[in-house]
Amino acid sequence: MISRRLILPAAILLVLSAACAGEKPAAPTAAAGASKVRLGFSAWPGWFPWQVAEEQGLFAKNGIDVELKYFDSYTDSLNALATGNIDANSQTLNDTLASAAGGAKETVVLVNDNSTGNDQIIARDGIKSLADLKGGTVAAEQGTVDHYLLLLALRKAGLTEADVTFQPLPTDAAAAAFVAGRVDAVGVFAPFTTTALKRPGSTTIASSADFPGAIPDHLVVSRDMIGRDAKSVQALVTTWFDTLAWIGQNRQKAMEIMARRAGVSVAEYQTYDKGTTIFTLEQNRAAFADDLPARAEQISDFLLSSKLVDTAPSLEGLLEPRFVQAVQP
Template sequence: MTRRLLLAVLLAVTCTACGGAPSGTSAADGAVTLGFSAWPGWFPWQVAEEKGLFARNGVKVNLKYFDSYTDSLTALATGAVDANSQTLNDTLASVSGGAEQTVVLVNDNSTGNDQIIARAGITSVAQLKGRTVAAEQGTVDHYLLLLALDKAGLTEKDVTFKPLPTDAAAAAFKAGQVDAVGVFAPFTTTALELPGSTAIATSKDFPGAIPDHLVVARELATSRPEVVQGLVKTWFDTLAWMRENPAEARTIMARRAGVSEQAYADYDAGTTIFTLEQNREAFASGDLERQAKEIAAFLTTAGLADTEPSLDGLFDPRFVQGVSS
């Protein structure tokens, strides 16, 4: 299979590895830039900003929302942001290219909100053979597509793969330009507006395959651990605030997602937010390392990475351990 590593990230990481990019964007006032994009497990960061929870934990944060998930990956790889919420497989792809990144928090596991959606008449992944399928090349739903094809006894060579940014892929599918699409919420809502369309595979079919994390530049975790600790503490404070104020929290997140509150409510089951206890268990039990090894092997076999990335320094448990219960 031809190499499918996301080109923008590869080029960005290559520049970083060569020393041509900054190691971080910490401002003169000590503020750090935290990136996130359209995913239900990351919208709580919007709540944190609007309710002043970063400041309560003594961290100055420039929260940067990316319309394009790919752009957020590139931003962390080049040092344009100090931290970003992203999937484990995309982190491993960046690390494989030379980026020095560290996972400090498990935001969630995708349990259905990543989907392969097909037009009417296609009811199984096996029926994608010979069809045109769109997804954002080298990122999470391309990965889900490869997992689903493999489970059905197919490879990417059995379909015509059309690489498009996630929003454009959803729009192309809705317009009838492709037979199927790999997208994540909230773009699933757009894709499912095509009459007769249905999800033929989701992340629920592959438990634990798509975990989502807060990932920081390794230099930040080394030189300013108190800032990373503040970010992690803010996350759990935000989850606590959301539990006490569910209606207001949903309003904030739905507005950021650009969907109705009812549509946002429909995403709940498809994203499993990790508690502090689940975070500690994930780091302590070796589950994260196991997942990373499985994903790294698959990325290499499927051609999404040239070599398996090193896991040395990839996971740092001290920040979830440092949050008071």
């Protein structure tokens, strides 16, 4: 997704003389006896830096043994964390709240980014606004972030989900159905926006840029992991900021790694620039102190009123700022 417009100033240079000579430096190994952490992520530009961290040995540099698991289906990653099949996952705040409403014990420990345009409602030729969508069919992944975006956009336009025919499909299948002409519009996130916009005449009629701060993306860990292995949680958070510093110093190489993981060209990946704002350490600390508590309450109320959840999620233990506070700038 990304040019790092708000990336951390590089504090640590990891370019070794071998790399300057075109050779790949040997990756460091995790400390003997380090516990293995199962970390999930899926197709979103704000989470692809985890691929960089793995390929550049940055987890091991911080003494943590990570089993990085990529999920083709974002929903599967949510379910994996909620059921204890992974220890940590990158996911949105609203999806974390939805899991909490279902009884999952999860905690946000890091803000990866805010979606600032890379979540989109894309419509076929002839539909130029949300009002034009009335009576049409819209596909999105039910109960997840772009379903949420659809409801926000419809509400802003004076409509409800009852004014459209909603077709629940996994995000990749939703994009494919739209391109094939089987639905009138689709709610998708990058890189699936690239797929959807290949339909001739298609256009974006709403995006997360219209709702600043509505879709924050996070590293979320199980409550159990914090209790049994807070040291590894700290290592994950520290590795994230080391990774941003490495990307800032090795942009071209990083772009190649992330574009490859996304399944798009580097040029296509660069188009995701404005749509994702990566949070610096300072922005993380400010978000935990000011914005996130209020944002969590706001999203919780919306999920309940829109019937995306049956009961209000508990916000107790949802946000834990101590790990970003402990990172050395």
